[in-house]
Amino acid sequence: MHAKALPDADRVVRFCLGSEEYKRREAGGFSAAVGRMDRDCLVHLLYHANLLPLFGSEIERLGIEPSMQEWIRPYRVYQGVFNEYLLGLLNDLAKHLESCRPVLLKGPAFWVELYPDPALRPVKDLDLLALDADSTAALCHALATLGFAAEFPLALPGHYELPEFKKTVEVDADEGLAEALREVLNRYSPPRLHQLDEDRFSLTVPIEVHTALFLFTDGSRPDLEAHHLADWRMQPTYRVLTAAANLPYLSVKLDLDARRHVGRSLKLLADLVRILARATPEEIALSLETAAAWHAGDSCRLAFNTLATLTPEIDYLGLPAADHDLLSDLVLDILNHETAGDPQ
Numbered sequence: 001m002h003a004k005a006l007p008d009a010d011r012v013v014r015f016c017l018g019s020e021e022y023k024r025r026e027a028g029g030f031s032a033a034v035g036r037m038d039r040d041c042l043v044h045l046l047y048h049a050n051l052l053p054l055f056g057s058e059i060e061r062l063g064i065e066p067s068m069q070e071w072i073r074p075y076r077v078y079q080g081v082f083n084e085y086l087l088g089l090l091n092d093l094a095k096h097l098e099s100c101r102p103v104l105l106k107g108p109a110f111w112v113e114l115y116p117d118p119a120l121r122p123v124k125d126l127d128l129l130a131l132d133a134d135s136t137a138a139l140c141h142a143l144a145t146l147g148f149a150a151e152f153p154l155a156l157p158g159h160y161e162l163p164e165f166k167k168t169v170e171v172d173a174d175e176g177l178a179e180a181l182r183e184v185l186n187r188y189s190p191p192r193l194h195q196l197d198e199d200r201f202s203l204t205v206p207i208e209v210h211t212a213l214f215l216f217t218d219g220s221r222p223d224l225e226a227h228h229l230a231d232w233r234m235q236p237t238y239r240v241l242t243a244a245a246n247l248p249y250l251s252v253k254l255d256l257d258a259r260r261h262v263g264r265s266l267k268l269l270a271d272l273v274r275i276l277a278r279a280t281p282e283e284i285a286l287s288l289e290t291a292a293a294w295h296a297g298d299s300c301r302l303a304f305n306t307l308a309t310l311t312p313e314i315d316y317l318g319l320p321a322a323d324h325d326l327l328s329d330l331v332l333d334i335l336n337h338e339t340a341g342d343p344q
Helices: 002-017 020-036 038-049 052-062 066-094 133-145 175-188 243-258 264-279 281-293 297-308 326-335
Strands: 101-106 126-128 164-173 193-197 200-210 230-233 239-241
Touching: 002 020, 002 038, 002 264, 002 281, 002 326, 020 052, 038 052, 038 066, 038 133, 038 326, 066 126, 066 164, 066 175, 066 200, 126 297, 133 200, 175 230, 239 243, 243 281, 243 297, 243 326, 264 297, 264 326, 281 297, 297 326
Parallel strands: 101 239, 126 200
Antiparallel strands: 101 126, 164 200, 193 200, 230 239
8 A cells, every 4th residue: 555655646746845936836746646646545644744744734725625625724723833832942041041042953943044934844852952062951950940841861972863842831822822723633643742731731831951063973973164154034132043053963864864754854855955955055065064064975876866866956066976766765654654643
């Protein structure tokens, strides 16, 4: 069944990820593929790929599948509520950081700039990078002040992530929101959402504190320079990675996730497509220099080979041909993934 569904599933996913030019060319094929797919199989695929909100926005834009639009609406509402709480949390946390300026990684860092509607970029947690020991201590202290607890004592020698911090907060829901959240619990059972009674819910919010972007095999860490960092437009206490750093960083994350057969890689591809659409030739050239300095050239080639199929308007001169189709591999992995709960 999964192998039979792969061609249409692959086409739907590529359309959700692709550039505006790709979507202009492939709109007809996307609509036909959506019409042929079993709805349960399609929702399973999109949920575990973290693409439900993007898919919902595309079928709404094209004016197709009104029943699917209504089916997805509760999840889009839930993701909007979760993202709104995360933004409020970041603003509260900023008041306790003083001179510490963490780097906000991945999802929320792209809100507004790459995703005008933040609900289109699902997130399951916050990733904050502290660049030195003093900043790490200050960040952990600020999280503790706000009531976040670590899973176990903060001691992970030779690792670049501290134990996860978590906090559970209550959500007071009006009748419409309560109905949407109940639907989400019934259909997807996300482990971060809990129902307390008829109209009261809680959210568990995880925060991961990083001390490096990743580790090299010898235990050393990639260096971040001034041109790799910029202020976050939504809250300048935080910094974010520039395109020159994000292209190699997300390529490494994509490569690592693909090796572990983790479907969340697909939302990283959506990020990369949007970064490339805005990047200047100088930024792309600088990103390749950064990739070389970070020993991430192979990961970048893998990512760019995949991106080349999603961005037909970009000329990837000299890019060697891929030896396999990473995107189709990931789609098949998701189709074969049967467990309920949050996407990986």
